[in-house]
Amino acid sequence: MADFFQHPAAIVETDRIGTGTSIWAFAHILPGATIGNDCNFCDHTFVENDVVVGNNVTVKCGVQLWDGVRLEDDVFVGPNATFTNDPFPRSGRQPDKYSETLVRHGASIGANATILPGLTIGQNAIVGAGAVVTKDVPPNAIVRGNPAQLVGYSAPDCKRKIVPLREPGLAAPAEPEDLTVPGVRLIPMPIISDLRGALTFGQYPDHLPFEPKRVFIVYDVPSSKIHGEHAHRTLEQFLVCVVGSVHVAVENGSQTDSVVLNGPGVGLYVPPMVWSTQYAYTSDAVLMVLASDVYDDAEYIRDYDEYLRAGPS
Helix, strand or coil: CCCCCCCCEEEEEEEEEEECEEEEEEEECCCCEEEEECCECCCCCEEEECCCCCCCCCCCCEEEEEECCCEECEEEECCCCCCCCCCCEEECCCCCCCCCCCECCCCECCCCEECCCCCCCCCEEECCCCCCCCECCCEEEEEEEECCCCEEEEEECCCCCCCEEEEECCCCCCCCCEEECCCCCCECCEEEEECCEEEECCCCCCCCCCCCCCCEEEEECCCCCEEEEEECCCCCCEEEEECCCEEEEEEECCCCCEEEEEECCEEEEECCEEEEECCCCCCCCCEEEECCCCCCHHHEEHHHHHHHHHCCC
C-alpha cells in the first residue's frame, strides 16, 4: 500500500514518491518523475519525466514542471507559476537535452511568475508574483518585475523576514555603529564645508579601520547589474559611495544587514568571511572600495555553498 496520499481523480504513474506526500485532484505525474517526502501537489498540476523534487515542497494549482526542472527541499511554487525548458522552442522539434532549471532549498516563487530556462534560483530567494526571471537569482535575494530586478534581501535564517534597509546618508552616525552581522560597521567620515564647497577625507587609524593597499572604483553600472556576490578569506574592505547611491547587503549565513550608501559622509567596513553584494546602483553612482591587500584571486569565495561550508563567522 502506498505511503502517500493520492486523490482518486489524480493520475500518478511514478513509483518514486516519498512518504507523507499528497497528490490532489486532476494532478498528473509521469512515470520518470521523482518526488520526495511530505510534498503537496495541488489540483491541476503536471509533472514530466525528467523532474526531481526534494522534500517538503509545495506546488500550488496550475503549475507544470517540465523536463529539466529541479526543486530542492522546502521550495514553494505559487499558483500558475510557469517554468520553461527550451530557449528556442519549435513545434514538433525537441532538443537532445532540455535546459536544467534549479530552484535551491527554501526558495519561494510567487503566483504567475515566469522562469526562463537554464536558470538557478538561489537558496531562500523570493521571486515576486508576476516576475519574469531572465537571470540567475542570488541566495536570499528578493526580485520582482519584468524583467525581474533585485529589490531587497530576506534573512537567511527566516524565510518570511525581510531585511529592512538602513539609510545613514549624509547624516552619518557620530561614532562607528555596529550592525547585526558581527564585525560589520558603519564608520562616519569627516565632512568640511564652507563657501568654497565641501571636502571629506579619511586617514588611518583615525577613520579607516586598516591601512589600504589597494583602491578601486565601480561606476557606470546599469541599475540591473549586481556586483560583489562573494566573500574574502582574509581581506578587509571599506566601501564609500562618493556620488549617487548603492544598496549593499552583507550576511554570514544566519544574520543579514542591508544598507543604502548614498554620500561620502559614511563608509561601510566589511571584515573577512562576510558575504557581500552591491545592487540598485543609481545611474550616477560612484562606489570607492579600499582593500587591505593587493588583488589575489585565491582570496575570493564566489560560490555561496562553498562559503557556508567554510564556516562564516
